Amino acid sequence: MEREFFAGFIKIHILYHAVHEGEICGSDIAREIATHGYNVSPGTLYPTLHRLEKMGYLRMTERVEGGRRRKYYHATPAGRKALEKARVKIKELVDEVMEGD
Amino acid sequence: MEREFFAGFIKIHILYHAVHEGEICGSDIAREIATHGYNVSPGTLYPTLHRLEKMGYLRMTERVEGGRRRKYYHATPAGRKALEKARVKIKELVDEVMEGD
DNA sequence: ATCCCGATATCGCGATACGATATCAGTATT
DNA sequence: AATACTGATATCGTATCGCGATATCGGGAT
Numbered sequence: 001m002e003r004e005f006f007a008g009f010i011k012i013h014i015l016y017h018a019v020h021e022g023e024i025c026g027s028d029i030a031r032e033i034a035t036h037g038y039n040v041s042p043g044t045l046y047p048t049l050h051r052l053e054k055m056g057y058l059r060m061t062e063r064v065e066g067g068r069r070r071k072y073y074h075a076t077p078a079g080r081k082a083l084e085k086a087r088v089k090i091k092e093l094v095d096e097v098m099e100g101d
Numbered sequence: 102m103e104r105e106f107f108a109g110f111i112k113i114h115i116l117y118h119a120v121h122e123g124e125i126c127g128s129d130i131a132r133e134i135a136t137h138g139y140n141v142s143p144g145t146l147y148p149t150l151h152r153l154e155k156m157g158y159l160r161m162t163e164r165v166e167g168g169r170r171r172k173y174y175h176a177t178p179a180g181r182k183a184l185e186k187a188r189v190k191i192k193e194l195v196d197e198v199m200e201g202d
Numbered sequence: 203a204t205c206c207c208g209a210t211a212t213c214g215c216g217a218t219a220c221g222a223t224a225t226c227a228g229t230a231t232t
Numbered sequence: 233a234a235t236a237c238t239g240a241t242a243t244c245g246t247a248t249c250g251c252g253a254t255a256t257c258g259g260g261a262t
Contacts, residue, residue, distance in 0.1 A: 006109070090107055
């Protein structure tokens with residue numbers, strides 16, 4: 001099975017949402033990404049959240065919202081810094097590859 | 102060891118160069134990418150070229166240039182189409198994640 | 203208690219990244 | 233024509249990752 005060209009971009013997407021929305025849970029991200037025409041497998045999403053947390057980029061707080069147990073993630077300072085760094089790098093790449101758009 | 106956030110973007114980079122430069126060999130790509138502050142491991146580059154060829158996106162022609170045996174890759178129509186599709190997708194993602202740049 | 207349901211977690215496996223290492227083929231040197 | 237040199241390409245080993253499928257978990261309703 002062939003993997004999407006932009007697989008792995010999900011990490012940045014998640015980081016972005018955690019920084020931008022203040023806090024966000026897995027299903028929120030799944031919904032958000034789905035509205036953009038993608039779909040993230042839970043088998044990708046949740047391990048990625050855990051990884052980002054373990055890296056020290058996200059911190060988790062559990063809470064019950066709308067009758068559901070949810071795990072909200074917010075970005076740490078290290079997470080914000082990592083996002084900035086990633087954005088710079090991506091911009092460089094995009095500026096080259098997207099030439100003419 | 103932690104993988105780069107934008108690993109896997111290399112495929113698009115390679116496709117882009119194959120389309121844009123007409124034809125390109127592995128070491129050219131390595132050099133090109135290096136000038137942009139990245140470095141691609143040959144253990145990533147060559148298997149990726151082979152994969153793209155197997156996918157039908159690149160075609161290879163062997164030639165001796167400057168006293169060196171080189172394998173030049175050029176994009177097939179399918180390769181061009183794949184690049185376009187990838188660019189659209191990436192643009193969508195970037196427009197969202199890069200908000201405010 | 204039991205069922206329902208959405209959120210989260212895990213499993214299994216193929217795909218991928220990538221440093222390290224090897225191979226391969228022209229060229230120059232002898 | 234054998235050898236050494238050099239840059240290009242290939243492969244190996246291993247950790248990481250993606251992801252569909254499947255399981256679990258917990259709050260609320262019946």
